[in-house]
Amino acid sequence: MARLSQDFYRQDTLEAARRLLGKYLVRRLDGETLAGRIVETEGYIGRCDKACHAYNYRRTARTETLFAPPGTAYIYLIYGMYHCLNFVTEPEGEPAAVLLRGLQPVAGMETMARLRYGDKPLTDYRKKNFLNGPGKVCRALALTRAENGLDLTGDTLFVCDAPEDAGLPPFPVPPGETVAAGPRIGVDYAEEARDFPWRFRLREA
């Protein structure tokens, strides 16, 4: 089991969102490896989901990336100052994606902390709130619109089953984790879709 291939991303979005939990996101930046264990995701499906930017197949300059082949990175600016990273799913032409909402830090913590807080404070990356939000994750991984459209089967940003697949030491996984599903965050405007239980989290036993 190595790096996830395009076949993985071509599947049902909610299935992909669940199966991405526990896998490892790897970001190569200036020769350094930043990595995190995926612990929170959300599904967005243009065909039927009013919370999705490409609802009803709406095609604009921004949503164009959602129509790209599965395994493409969809990254957009939100609230004028943060970015969100998504993994494009489903067969090409079905606009859908999994939003990455949370990571456990695995590698490159010093750099991630610097990207997030700057050089000044010695913030503790072991705190629970270090990478527990989509904007935080993108900040820590130096992902912006410049990386929108990146191929997730390439070498600069990808997901794999184990840290060893990226040349990293093993990561201690808490035993007895379960998947919890619930409504998504920040989509109260989306009428009936606001209640869809399309947010998935790994919960410790």
Add this chain to the structure above:
DNA sequence: AGAACGATCGACT
């Protein structure tokens, strides 16, 4: 051309 609105975060009461 102008206006409204965020798939958020951190500071604050």
Add this chain to the structure above:
DNA sequence: GTCGATCGTTCTA
């Protein structure tokens, strides 16, 4: 718990 920052995207005219 509330609130403001900040700007690209989208829609209206």
